[in-house]
Amino acid sequence: NSGTTRGCDGGDIPLTVLASQNYVGRTTSTHPTFAWFVPDSKSLELKFTIYSRGSDGNFTEVRSMSLQSSPGIMKLSPFPEGEPGLLVGKDYVWQVVILCDPSYPSSALVDRAQIQVVEMPPDLQDKLDNAVDSAEKADLYAEAGFWYNALDEALKLAEESKLGEVASALLEDLAKWEKPEPSQDLTQEEREWIEKRMGYLIDIANVAR
Template sequence: MEGCQTGEIPLTLLASLNYVGQTISTHPTLAWFVPDSEPFDLEFRLYEYGLDGNLKQVGNEILLKSSPGIMTLSPIEPDTPGLSVGKKHLWQVTIICNPNDPSQDLLAAAQFRVVDKPLTFSRNIENLTNLEKVDFYAQEGLWYDALSEALKLSEDSKLGDVGSVLLESLAKWEEPEATQQLTSEQREEIEHYIQNLRQIAISEK
């Protein structure tokens, strides 16, 4: 069985790799880029960091079929209590390219933290347009919320104009600071990631 034909851009989560992203949503929407046009089995897992730093899986893994372009998922059912404010989570997407050879799997992971609503937040935000919400969330550093609103303005499997601009801003934000304690391998990984984000911002607009 042939594996994934990944092309120039690999499986990429639309999230920060260099920092822990933030969201005020206890039922966040997560998004990623799939390079392969052929559908493959896809596994999504969500974990919570315990006080000891160990990971505990939240719920069961979610099984999907991959589709090319931008995929989104809200892993927490809307009628459930949701995630706890203050907790840090790790989310992971795995594409099973060849069931007989796990070494061919494509895997990507990122972290986020559920935070309190900012002091500038008010119930009046529901009266804002999606575009105004994107601006508000982005200014508050709430990446996941900004992206979720931006994707509401786009066609299926695409970023749209607003999402593309937002992804460009994430690429700039990802640039490591000189004072960051990173190995040369980590810096190289982040640089590749930034290039991928910029390419996705153009190709999936």
């Protein structure tokens, strides 16, 4: 499981990507924004990678970027608007790795999540066209089940490295949605990890608000 190691400095909250671990998060954007929480105050080498999932189940690297970490909420739009982005109808996995000590790769912090790109529903587009601000758009996207769009709009309202009120509320909602159904085919270890992660999401919503 990812993210079981706390920060490089041994903080209370691990490196956490701001997305579901229990469900595949959706977006209508081929150029989505990704966000994650960095627990460490010092700047460290960070690697962001997106993989596409093939019909054979194998993964192919689509985009890889090296950055320096900064504490709190980091966000990244890895595909410039003029470039091709992700493909509609495809599933991807995105991963964030922080190298605590490049000499010891096993000490790295790792977390990842899935993202699925889908067509924009026409009725949702109509509502968005009439929305007055990013807060309303975030609510519309969240109601329609488009996590990545909702978070992107919410973070436009936040100060750098922070969530702001709208994104904090989204993260609290995500923590509730994460709770596994009794009928889900999960091991006890997987259930415990998801429930632990629900707590981390609440903690992040509070500390990064």
